[in-house]
Amino acid sequence: MKEKVIMSGNEAIARGAYEAGVGFASAYPGTPSTEILENVAKYPTIDSRWANNEKVAVEMACGAQAGGLRTLSCMKHVGLNVAADPVMTIAYIGSNGGMLIVSADDPGMHSSQNEQDNRYYSKLGKLIMLEPSDSQECKDFTKLAYELSEKYDLVVLMRVTTRVCHSKSIVTLEDPIPTPCKKYVTNVEKRAMLPAMAIKRHIVVEEQLKKVEEYANNCPINTTEYNDTKVGIITSGISYQHAKEVFGDTVSYLKLGLTNPMPGKLIDEFCEKCDTIHVIEEGEPFIETAVKVRGHECTGKDKITIQGELTAAIVQTSLTDKPLEEGYTVDVKPADRPPVLCAGCPHRGFFYSFTKFRDKVVALGDIGCYGLGVQTPFFGEEMCVCMGGGFSTTIGMAEALKAQNDPRKPLGFLGDSTFFHSGLTSLIDAVHTNANVILCLLDNSITGMTGHQQNAGTEVNLMGKPVKRVDCLDMVMATGIDADRVHVVNPIDQKEMDAAIKTSIENDGLQVIVTRYPCALLKYVIKERGNKHLEVNPDKCVGCKMCMKVACPSLAFKDGKAYVADVANCTGCGLCSQNCKVGAMTIVE
Structure with a gap:
């Protein structure tokens, strides 16, 4: 009997890659x-690798599959x-070993800018x-992707x-398929x-895609479920699960x-058998457009929102008169x-220092x-576009401010991982033009936001093997920038941080500030810190609230006094104590 386990969609994709005999995998975290x-x-x-950006990841994978x-x-x-850029051309190159690209979309923008x-x-x-709809399909579709890629000499997305990525469901495990590396033969x-x-x-x-379309019309992952044909629903991915939850077996499904x-013949056949067609999909009217182009009337984004993440409740209120069941409620509002x-x-030290100069810069x-x-009390940025944009947008902003005689100086910031991703090229432009x-x-020694993934600035790779650490400061200096224009500081030290920003504002032309202090959540940092934390002497505290301006979640204020509300969370960094003019704060271990 095959083993069954509970897996998230992401875990199942990884399992599918293993069972399919994948030999090389690359990505950038997000x-x-x-x-x-x-x-x-x-x-x-x-062989698994974090790349410095997604373009590099795809290109490495392309080389391996070729x-x-x-x-x-x-x-x-x-x-x-x-x-x-590479994806648009890789399809022309086709597949030797088989190539799958996974795009994890984020409807609802839980952690994304669009x-x-x-x-x-x-x-x-x-x-x-x-488009898989659950974890089992994530594993199965991953394996199928390589069969299709190799059979049709195309790349699979x-x-x-x-x-789908984060929900968990039951997955049946299978043994990996022995997949030896195919011989490389030159074919210019x-x-x-x-x-x-x-x-x-x-x-x-184009010829191969026609063959795939024929396959799509008869393949096992494009399926029809005929029940009552008064209503037919065409759907894909997680939207199928929402549709089934709302309609059950009372309607027919494609x-x-x-x-x-798109399987045109299959769509035609289904639409001809059903009186009314609803297209339920998350995001844009991708399937809906394909259905309408083939001459079939259907509802779609005229009923179901194009914005945000779909839920069964949205489907139900959009397509039925059935009222939602009342859920459990409480009077207390969180x-x-x-x-x-x-x-x-x-980064808190950087932003707190920034607040002292906010009227002199555009962040x-x-x-x-x-x-x-960006949030209160720092209000630390006025625009955010994409990875690397924190540097490059400043160059254009400087020219716009100059054109309207605005004396403020653009200040852009990004982290060490983002610098490796796409910040270096922007820096080179700034150096070249003396913007x-x-x-x-902001170098915190790790890729922080997505959970401490390794990058070019770490000493080990994803698989735990030692690698050559690339120092981002060395890369800054390698651009040829004058050394007196580069300021390396500890952002927690407010005298250093203030001086660096002040000097950078007062001097014309490009100024670079490199803040160096590790992420507080790194395991080795936590180990070295031990029980170090802050204590507030209530007899000395005068209730001026200066310490509260750093907005540390460990600090609180009650009965006219500051106190450490979360000792376990406090790291004893000392940022808040630098604001205490009466000596009420001490760091203990």
Whole structure:
């Protein structure tokens, strides 16, 4: 009897890669995709790598699959934007070892700056696309992806969403398939995508996609469930689960697991048998458009919102008159608890210092833990676009401020992992043009926001093997910037931090600030810290609240006095005590 276990969708994708005989996997961390590669790395037969960005991850995987290995590259939806350059051409190159790209979309923007629907990338990039609806399908579709990739000489894109990634369900485990590395044979016309070769390869790709469409019309993952044909529902992914929860067996279903190329004949057959067609899908009207193009009337985004994450309740209220069942309620309203910077976070020192100079700068942020500095009381950024944008947007902003005689200086910031991802190229532009900006590299020694993944600045890789650590400060200096324009500081030390920002504002041209202090949640930092924490002497405290301005979650104020409300959470960093002018705060171990 085969073993059955409970797995999240991300864990199941990793298991599917193992069972499919994948030999190489690469990714850049990003919620909700991060746990895929973390779980892949648990299988020693798969060489697993964190790349510096998604483009590099896809290119490494492309090289491995061209060489004969089955490969996996995974990322969150906005990461596919970064990887789009190679992805658009890889389809022309095709598959030797078999290649799967996983895009984890984030409807509802639980941890993202937009909620783009990456199903459209499959059409744009000439990719076979799969959409699993639960953990078992995540594993099964992953294995199927390599069969399709190799059979049709194409690349497969598998789109999952937040709920599929993180929900858990039962998965049946199977033994891995022995998959030896295929022999690499030179084939310039197939793999060197210069215009003369690409023109010919495009013809081949279109021919192969027609074959996949025929397969899609009869494949086992595009299924029909005929019940009452008065209503037919066409759906895919997690939306299928929501539809089943609402309608059960009272309607008919066309469940699409392979959605590019779209199974046109199967859609026609289903629509002709049903009186009314509802298309239920999360995100854009991807399936709905395909149905309407084939001449079938249906409801879709006119009934179900295009925004946010779908739920069974949304489906029910949008398509039925059935009232929602009342859930359990209580009179007590929970307090609003927005995410905050952790106690001991080095970014807090940076942002607190920044508040003293807010009227002299325009702050432009980036994607990472430091994004939490946008909230009260720091109001630490006025714009945030994408990875690396914290540096590059300042260059354009400087010119706009200059044009309107605004004396403020743009101040941009990003973290060490983001610097490796896409910050270096922006820095090079700033150095080359001597842009009148302040660029702050917040180095906390790890990729923090997504859960402490390794990057080029760490001494071990994802698989625990020692690697050469790349110092981001060395990379800054390698641009040729004058040494007196670079300020390396401990952000917790407010005298250092204040002086660095003040000097950078007063001096024209490019100024770079590198803050260096490890993330408070790193295991070795916690071990070294021991029981170190802060204590407040209530007899000395005068209730001035200066210490509260650092907004540390461990500090509280009651009965006119400050006190450490969460001793276990306090790291004893000393940031708050630097504001105490009466000596009421001491650090103890």
